[in-house]
Amino acid sequence: RYLMLSRAHRALIRGISFTTRVNLPSTIVHNRLMSTSAARRFIEGHVNDVRPLEVSASKAWWDASVTGSDESFAQKTAIQNQLDAYLSQPAKYEEITAIREAIKKGASTDDDITKRQIDLLHSAFLEKHVPPAQLQRMVDLSNQVEKIFNTFRAHVDGKELTQNEVNKILKESKDLDLRRKAWEGSKAVGGAISPLVSELVEIRNNVAKELGFAHFHDMMLFLNEQTYDNLIKTFDDLDTMTRQPFEELKARIDAGIVSSLGLASAKDIRPWHYQDVFFQESPKLGNYDLDKLFASQDLIQLCSDFYKGINLPIDDVIARSSLLEQKGKSPHAFCIDVDREGDVRVLCNIVPNAYWMDTCLHELGHSVYSSKNMSQELPYLLRRESHILSTEGIAMLFGRLSKTVAWIDGMGLAPSDSAERASLKETCELALKGHLLVFSRWCQVMLRFERAMYAQPDQDLNKLWWDLVEKYQGLTRPEGRNEPDYASKIHIVLAPVYYHNYLMGEMFASQLLATIRRECYPGGKPAPPGPLGLVSNPHVGTFLKEKVFAVGNRFAYDDLTKFATGEYLTPKYFADDFK
Numbered sequence: 001r002y003l004m005l006s007r008a009h010r011a012l013i014r015g016i017s018f019t020t021r022v023n024l025p026s027t028i029v030h031n032r033l034m035s036t037s038a039a040r041r042f043i044e045g046h047v048n049d050v051r052p053l054e055v056s057a058s059k060a061w062w063d064a065s066v067t068g069s070d071e072s073f074a075q076k077t078a079i080q081n082q083l084d085a086y087l088s089q090p091a092k093y094e095e096i097t098a099i100r101e102a103i104k105k106g107a108s109t110d111d112d113i114t115k116r117q118i119d120l121l122h123s124a125f126l127e128k129h130v131p132p133a134q135l136q137r138m139v140d141l142s143n144q145v146e147k148i149f150n151t152f153r154a155h156v157d158g159k160e161l162t163q164n165e166v167n168k169i170l171k172e173s174k175d176l177d178l179r180r181k182a183w184e185g186s187k188a189v190g191g192a193i194s195p196l197v198s199e200l201v202e203i204r205n206n207v208a209k210e211l212g213f214a215h216f217h218d219m220m221l222f223l224n225e226q227t228y229d230n231l232i233k234t235f236d237d238l239d240t241m242t243r244q245p246f247e248e249l250k251a252r253i254d255a256g257i258v259s260s261l262g263l264a265s266a267k268d269i270r271p272w273h274y275q276d277v278f279f280q281e282s283p284k285l286g287n288y289d290l291d292k293l294f295a296s297q298d299l300i301q302l303c304s305d306f307y308k309g310i311n312l313p314i315d316d317v318i319a320r321s322s323l324l325e326q327k328g329k330s331p332h333a334f335c336i337d338v339d340r341e342g343d344v345r346v347l348c349n350i351v352p353n354a355y356w357m358d359t360c361l362h363e364l365g366h367s368v369y370s371s372k373n374m375s376q377e378l379p380y381l382l383r384r385e386s387h388i389l390s391t392e393g394i395a396m397l398f399g400r401l402s403k404t405v406a407w408i409d410g411m412g413l414a415p416s417d418s419a420e421r422a423s424l425k426e427t428c429e430l431a432l433k434g435h436l437l438v439f440s441r442w443c444q445v446m447l448r449f450e451r452a453m454y455a456q457p458d459q460d461l462n463k464l465w466w467d468l469v470e471k472y473q474g475l476t477r478p479e480g481r482n483e484p485d486y487a488s489k490i491h492i493v494l495a496p497v498y499y500h501n502y503l504m505g506e507m508f509a510s511q512l513l514a515t516i517r518r519e520c521y522p523g524g525k526p527a528p529p530g531p532l533g534l535v536s537n538p539h540v541g542t543f544l545k546e547k548v549f550a551v552g553n554r555f556a557y558d559d560l561t562k563f564a565t566g567e568y569l570t571p572k573y574f575a576d577d578f579k
Helices: 007-014 026-067 070-087 090-104 112-127 132-151 163-172 176-210 216-223 228-261 290-295 299-309 315-320 354-368 388-403 405-410 418-455 461-473 490-494 500-519 538-549 557-565 572-578
Strands: 154-156 159-161 334-337 344-347
Touching: 026 070, 026 090, 026 112, 026 132, 026 334, 026 344, 070 112, 070 132, 090 112, 112 216, 132 176, 132 490, 154 163, 154 176, 159 163, 163 176, 176 216, 176 418, 176 490, 216 228, 216 418, 228 418, 228 500, 228 572, 290 354, 290 388, 290 418, 299 315, 299 354, 315 344, 315 354, 334 354, 344 354, 354 388, 354 538, 388 405, 388 418, 388 500, 388 538, 388 557, 405 418, 418 461, 418 490, 418 500, 418 572, 500 538, 500 557, 500 572, 538 557
Parallel strands: none
Antiparallel strands: 154 159, 334 344
8 A cells, every 4th residue: 555655645654653643623524525526526527528539539540540541530630629629628627627726735635546537637638728729720730740641652763662661671772872762752751741840839839838838848748747857867867878888889780881781981871871761770780680580470470479478368459450551551550549448459560570570569568558457447547557658668578579589489489500599699689789779869869859849949950850860879961951851750740749758668668677587487586687588477467467557547657667666767777788
């Protein structure tokens, strides 16, 4: 019970002797009961009104993402406008604010579940407490942008290329001109979207200022129970931790590119010489071909077998999902909990390679951290993940496994030849280290760019983007390029002030894995050193269900981390994983 209290409550408990009896005046007791009753009535009414709309919105978004049809996008927009109209009602906002203030003043502190729901609802109403016309314009712009992203294809030498085809060129082609054209073609979406991004940034900032925030970035951090001071301290610490090992790793990556592509020196390397359009993923390191390892495998069946073996079966999710490429479909990947009653679905565009093995494990990791593994007795509003970073952390924990020999071996995929196994081991160690370091530097760019974009939207954003890319990723900007390349990253437009949570999620994953190593292996002894495979260990699923999934959104992320691991979130376990 002590661990399940908020930090504020724990501080209060530490200051009160349990042997002291406190007699409250009858008026306070009466106010407490009245406030609790009002809070519960508000919650019940809200859920009854909003739940059907949220379910309909989720289904419409799913249909729009799978089909790309105008009708689905129009339906999605209409339902979202209804939701926004409900949350923007002034009377509702005033009522929830009054209830929350009464609770904060001590009128009701004995029902943590009700208090948590009121806090979450207040944030939801606060975000929408703006003129309806502005809300509707934001929804319209976001849907326009999403449709462009979903239907965009790079044009190269008169051909339309999917993102998978662009990625294949960057991974395999020795044709330097083709690589450049493919990279530039993939970035062209930024030019189509940047005017819409500018308008969205302006409206979002106006909304934030009307609500008393300096800009939209500050508002979103507040709504997500984060502060910029704490966040930037963590990122500055991570910058210091990762800079030298990243520079050493990148020197190795660059040497490989020079040799593979026949360049004169590392000074000639440009962004299209890397294997990812944003250099957010590490190129292939080591001699073992992980793509070849997965090329003949049924990735969906591998995921099904793995999750079943850890007591987190997913066959029902797979049956509802859309996992292969099709025309008009979103080229990205995501998981959605449609109704918070177990209707969980995943969208992917699977090609049998290492990237999609990671992505399948990742997205299906989201699916197990959902209402599927939460009690239906948990209130609707709390029947979801604790935080963005906690669900991303779970997904990343599982996605990482595709880069570990222990998982590959446990799934029966490792070669029997000793020399090949040694090569696989080295490649996997480099792949995991490369993933953590390269991705951490990319996240530095995303956080700092978004912050600066909302704080000073009139600056030269094209230049800012490449300044940050050069500083944190060590890439050389293309000569004379002055394009809105930042707008080609979908998260900046459609998932604003979100991306930093991926790196926080990696920290959460590392901390959870350290706990699993201590607690989830037979005999009560920690697992041996080295990356964990988790294969056929049902204790892993039991631990995650009891310590992470079952509590839903009862706790803020730091309290959840303490509850699950015994410590608040810290970067030290993340640092251990890339050493």
